[in-house]
Amino acid sequence: MSLLTEEHEEIRKSVRKFTDAEVIPVAQELDRKGEQIPREIIEHMAELGYFGLIFPEEYDGVGLDYISMALVAEELSRGWLSVGSVMTRSVITGTLLLTHGTEEQKNKYLPGIARDELMTAAAFTEPDHGSDTGGMQLRATKKGDGYVLNGEKTWCTFANRAHILTVLARTNPDPKSRHKGLSIFLVDKDSGDDGIDHPNISGEPIPTVGYHGMRSFSLSFNDCFVPADNLIGLEENKGFYQLMATYESARIQTAARAVGVAQAAFEAALRYSKERTQFGQPISNFQAIRMKLSEMASRLEAARQLVYYACDMKDSGRRCDLEAGLAKIFAAEMVEYVTREAMQVFGGYGYSKEYPVERYWRDGRVISLFEGTSEIQHEVIARRLLEK
Numbered sequence: 253m254s255l256l257t258e259e260h261e262e263i264r265k266s267v268r269k270f271t272d273a274e275v276i277p278v279a280q281e282l283d284r285k286g287e288q289i290p291r292e293i294i295e296h297m298a299e300l301g302y303f304g305l306i307f308p309e310e311y312d313g314v315g316l317d318y319i320s321m322a323l324v325a326e327e328l329s330r331g332w333l334s335v336g337s338v339m340t341r342s343v344i345t346g347t348l349l350l351t352h353g354t355e356e357q358k359n360k361y362l363p364g365i366a367r368d369e370l371m372t373a374a375a376f377t378e379p380d381h382g383s384d385t386g387g388m389q390l391r392a393t394k395k396g397d398g399y400v401l402n403g404e405k406t407w408c409t410f411a412n413r414a415h416i417l418t419v420l421a422r423t424n425p426d427p428k429s430r431h432k433g434l435s436i437f438l439v440d441k442d443s444g445d446d447g448i449d450h451p452n453i454s455g456e457p458i459p460t461v462g463y464h465g466m467r468s469f470s471l472s473f474n475d476c477f478v479p480a481d482n483l484i485g486l487e488e489n490k491g492f493y494q495l496m497a498t499y500e501s502a503r504i505q506t507a508a509r510a511v512g513v514a515q516a517a518f519e520a521a522l523r524y525s526k527e528r529t530q531f532g533q534p535i536s537n538f539q540a541i542r543m544k545l546s547e548m549a550s551r552l553e554a555a556r557q558l559v560y561y562a563c564d565m566k567d568s569g570r571r572c573d574l575e576a577g578l579a580k581i582f583a584a585e586m587v588e589y590v591t592r593e594a595m596q597v598f599g600g601y602g603y604s605k606e607y608p609v610e611r612y613w614r615d616g617r618v619i620s621l622f623e624g625t626s627e628i629q630h631e632v633i634a635r636r637l638l639e640k
């Protein structure tokens with residue numbers, strides 16, 4: 253039984269149309285030049301409601317389900333992973349607010365996030381602490397009617413364009429407090445293009461292998477004041493537990509992005525195998541190529557179904573950290589395999605910038621590194637399996 257309704261298929265069709273018309277024609281050239289996603293594309297996505305898909309209508313969201321969110325992420329990523337990833341930040345901060353924000357915080361921020369008038373960026377990772385969240389050091393010290401933030405963050409994607417940085421900070425200075433000493437703050441800033449538009453935060457973009465449509469920044473917070481009202485849930489030392497509420501949706505969304513990139517690579521390989529002739533016949537006649545196509549298709553479809561299954565669990569209100577983790581880890585391995593094999597089908601041309609398969613290969617590589625590395629996913633999954 254398919255988990256997709258007719259309405260879901262309509263959503264897929266309409267996002268596919270948007271991607272074909274507005275993303276695919278520009279993605280390869282922008283990636284090659286290292287340029288960011290044009291603001292017009294993001295504005296159009298906002299008009300189409302992509303940033304507020306899973307948020308309730310009372311906060312200007314669209315009130316759709318997680319399968320719809322996955323479909324949108326998948327179809328946009330088929331055009332360009334960066335475009336399929338812009339909404340991940342709104343999913344994270346919006347979910348944090350919905351699950352742990354006060355009513356005042358929800359009313360103040362959620363409608364803007366859902367309409368993408370307020371773009372957010374996640375400042376969790378630090379130079380010395382990535383997977384080890386409990387070790388985070390950026391310090392939030394109480395001062396007057398707020399807090400002062402000092403310390404370093406890294407890999408904060410789209411920090412330049414963001415209006416809000418969602419910052420994980422240490423409110424309990426005792427390092428032994430680990431996860432129990434962290435809190436989450438929303439830091440307001442201006443949206444810029446190249447640098448970080450805030451008097452007390454400086455930042456530098458990190459050169460990367462791919463994912464060029466959004467820049468990731470290392471950030472330095474120097475006496476950055478944040479009002480106490482911007483502490484999520486107005487509760488100190490709950491940050492780690494609040495963050496956990498976002499893991500399921502962010503991992504589902506990330507797995508869906510991998511499916512989109514792999515779909516693009518698979519479609520390109522299928523097409524090319526019929527066009528390219530060697531030894532007087534299309535290369536799709538060769539068994540080695542046919543096996544590649546069928547193996548790519550089977551892994552791709554398996555990952556897609558895992559994503560929809562995790563979404564269905566989430567939509568029916570069931571705990572799905574295990575299923576979201578399985579989808580994420582499988583999709584991360586799948587996209588590396590499929591993009592590699594697509595490049596192989598293209599032969600030497602696959603390694604040139606003439607065709608986008610090289611971009612799919614570079615972009616797909618990042619999925620196993622962020623939103624929880626594959627090694628950490630394995631650990632989380634194993635822990636859940638063993639506790640059952």
Ligand SMILES: Cc1cc2nc3c(=O)[nH]c(=O)nc-3n(C[C@H](O)[C@H](O)[C@H](O)COP(=O)(O)OP(=O)(O)OC[C@H]3O[C@@H](n4cnc5c(N)ncnc54)[C@H](O)[C@@H]3O)c2cc1C
Nearest residue numbers: 374375376377381382383407408409468622623625627628
């Ligand atoms: C393109 C890109 C964009 C990103 N965007 C953001 C963003 O917007 N916001 C943000 O906060 N972060 C972001 N990140 C950071 C990302 O989430 C981290 O890189 C990730 O959490 C891993 O942390 P690390 O790089 O410090 O690696 P480390 O934690 O140092 O890990 C190094 C290696 O050791 C392994 N390892 C670590 N601990 C264990 C363990 N207990 N058991 C087994 N293996 C282990 C890891 O899996 C990895 O293979 C981004 C990263 C990239 C590459």
